[in-house]
Amino acid sequence: MIDVPAGAIARVAAESVGGFRLAALPPLALYVHLPWCVRKCPYCDFNSHEARGALPEDDYVAALIADLESALPHVWGRRVQSVFFGGGTPSLFSARAIDRLLAALRARLPLEPDAEVTLEANPGTFEADKFREFRAAGVNRLSIGVQSFDPKHLRALGRIHDEREAQRAVEIAHAHFDNFNLDLMYALPEQTVADAERDVGAALAARAPHLSFYHLAIEPNTVFFTRPPPLPDEDSSAEIGDLVERRLLAAGYEHYETSAYARPGAACRHNLNYWRFGDYLGIGAGAHAKISSADRIVREARARTPSEYMQRVAAGTHIVERRELARRDLPLEFMMNALRLAEGFPVSMFSERTGLPIVAAERALAQAEARALLERDHERIRPTALGRRYLNDLLALFLPA
Ligand SMILES: C[S@@+](CC[C@H](N)C(=O)[O-])C[C@H]1O[C@@H](n2cnc3c(N)ncnc32)[C@H](O)[C@@H]1O
Numbered sequence: 001m002i003d004v005p006a007g008a009i010a011r012v013a014a015e016s017v018g019g020f021r022l023a024a025l026p027p028l029a030l031y032v033h034l035p036w037c038v039r040k041c042p043y044c045d046f047n048s049h050e051a052r053g054a055l056p057e058d059d060y061v062a063a064l065i066a067d068l069e070s071a072l073p074h075v076w077g078r079r080v081q082s083v084f085f086g087g088g089t090p091s092l093f094s095a096r097a098i099d100r101l102l103a104a105l106r107a108r109l110p111l112e113p114d115a116e117v118t119l120e121a122n123p124g125t126f127e128a129d130k131f132r133e134f135r136a137a138g139v140n141r142l143s144i145g146v147q148s149f150d151p152k153h154l155r156a157l158g159r160i161h162d163e164r165e166a167q168r169a170v171e172i173a174h175a176h177f178d179n180f181n182l183d184l185m186y187a188l189p190e191q192t193v194a195d196a197e198r199d200v201g202a203a204l205a206a207r208a209p210h211l212s213f214y215h216l217a218i219e220p221n222t223v224f225f226t227r228p229p230p231l232p233d234e235d236s237s238a239e240i241g242d243l244v245e246r247r248l249l250a251a252g253y254e255h256y257e258t259s260a261y262a263r264p265g266a267a268c269r270h271n272l273n274y275w276r277f278g279d280y281l282g283i284g285a286g287a288h289a290k291i292s293s294a295d296r297i298v299r300e301a302r303a304r305t306p307s308e309y310m311q312r313v314a315a316g317t318h319i320v321e322r323r324e325l326a327r328r329d330l331p332l333e334f335m336m337n338a339l340r341l342a343e344g345f346p347v348s349m350f351s352e353r354t355g356l357p358i359v360a361a362e363r364a365l366a367q368a369e370a371r372a373l374l375e376r377d378h379e380r381i382r383p384t385a386l387g388r389r390y391l392n393d394l395l396a397l398f399l400p401a
């Protein structure tokens with residue numbers, strides 16, 4: 001990424017750009033970042049900020065709408081297939097604000113009639129009326145940050161909610177939404193295999209259409225990085241990961257992506273679009289975008305802190321990074337997404353999304369196949385179980401020479 005001085009947008013003359021054309025543009029999704037949380041969790045490195053006092057809701061919504069308007073020329077005439085309100089804690093926003101945003105979006109960009117519209121929610125923010133109103137505003141999927149149903153782990157993770165609130169969030173979700181996800185993490189501080197067994201049992205009892213199980217990562221710039229908690233060792237973590245997969249598969253979930261499990265038909269369409277190297281417009285503080293046109297693919301990032309973002313939107317300088325993807329980087333960029341999917345990808349999708357012939361990746365594909373990390377026929381390329389387990393080794397083969 002490059003830093004762009006205020007007011008100027010540099011188009012980076014990426015090495016060997018050009019020489020490709022996309023036959024058709026990929027599907028387009030919209031990501032909306034709502035950056036505030038009640039409290040910062042000690043493991044979290046997302047662009048989220050503790051809300052001190054009332055949220056500047058109206059000003060932020062106005063900035064989002066201005067941001068969207070300034071981006072319209074880049075996505076003109078394209079239909080949006082999914083919307084994702086992510087954070088931060090979007091459920092801190094009022095239903096009125098979400099309604100205003102969705103109405104503004106519909107007025108400016110054609111939204112598919114059956115578009116998936118997801119809102120991330122923290123169980124510490126659940127009020128039944130508010131969630132009924134989110135549904136009425138057009139949100140049709142929730143992603144609930146439960147993390148664990150075990151009180152000792154919720155405390156260790158510094159969560160604002162307890163296990164009763166987690167259960168209540170699940171009940172409210174069932175009452176108003178057909179489609180919802182629970183985010184859970186494993187390999188938690190001092191978590192034993194028996195603890196994990198109980199947590200998976202509680203997650204299954206919630207009967208969620210979709211479950212995300214993330215291995216807790218210790219990220220730089222977090223409290224857990226400076227003061228590491230006692231974590232299970234590698235063998236126990238792997239055992240817990242295997243246990244999660246075994247129990248969820250036995251209960252009828254499909255393990256369709258590294259951390260994602262879904263009932264048949266309930267895979268997250270918004271995330272599938274990322275993994276299939278589709279396009280997305282990201283608006284809001286720190287949001288990222290990937291937008292294709294016939295002969296280039298551009299990535300963008302917006303100013304990160306909410307106050308700077310709002311000021312910069314007013315000045316038209318909120319896009320602080322913009323770079324065109326170099327042709328030589330496209331195979332790795334594509335594979336980093338598509339090889340996360342258990343089903344892999346149809347061979348034709350590689351050239352549809354990158355504009356390159358599949359032979360551009362042939363050397364790495366052949367090496368991966370020889371090492372049993374990947375399998376393919378003339379129609380489809382997919383990672384093997386070994387390739388999914390050692391995904392970084394598989395992806396390293398696609399690094400540009
Ligand atoms: C952007 S957060 C939004 C969820 C919502 N704010 C909440 O926490 O209730 C999305 C998810 O990422 C996961 N996550 C965050 N930090 C993580 C970490 N360090 N390691 C693994 N997963 C993490 C959590 O499961 C979290 O629910």
Ligand code: SF4
Nearest residue numbers: 037040041044048088
């Ligand atoms: S509530 Fe979610 S986004 Fe906010 S700090 Fe915690 S994990 Fe991060």
